Amino acid sequence: MSESLMLKGYVTSRIIAESICNKCKKYLRANDGVTAVEYAIVVAGVAAIVIAIFGAGGPVEDVLKTTFTSLKTKVTTLIAGSGSGGGTP
Numbered sequence: 001m002s003e004s005l006m007l008k009g010y011v012t013s014r015i016i017a018e019s020i021c022n023k024c025k026k027y028l029r030a031n032d033g034v035t036a037v038e039y040a041i042v043v044a045g046v047a048a049i050v051i052a053i054f055g056a057g058g059p060v061e062d063v064l065k066t067t068f069t070s071l072k073t074k075v076t077t078l079i080a081g082s083g084s085g086g087g088t089p
Contacts, residue, residue, distance in 0.1 A: 054060050
C-alpha cells in the first residue's frame, strides 16, 4: 500500500512539474513576439535620429560646411599671400 501511495505521489508531482514547465515555455514563447516588436521600435527610433543628425540640412552637415569654408578661406589667403614673395618659409 505504501508503494502505491508513493507511486501515486510521484506521478502526481511529475504531472504538476510538467504542467508548470509547459506553462513557462508557453509564456516565454508568447513574449518573443513582444520582444521583436520592441527591438523594431528601438531600431526605428535610432534610424530616425541618425537621419535627422546626418541627413541633408542636419546640424552635422552645417558644421562641416562651416569648417571647410573656413579652411578654404584660410588656405586661399595663405596661397595669395605667398605669391607676393614677401615672407620666409
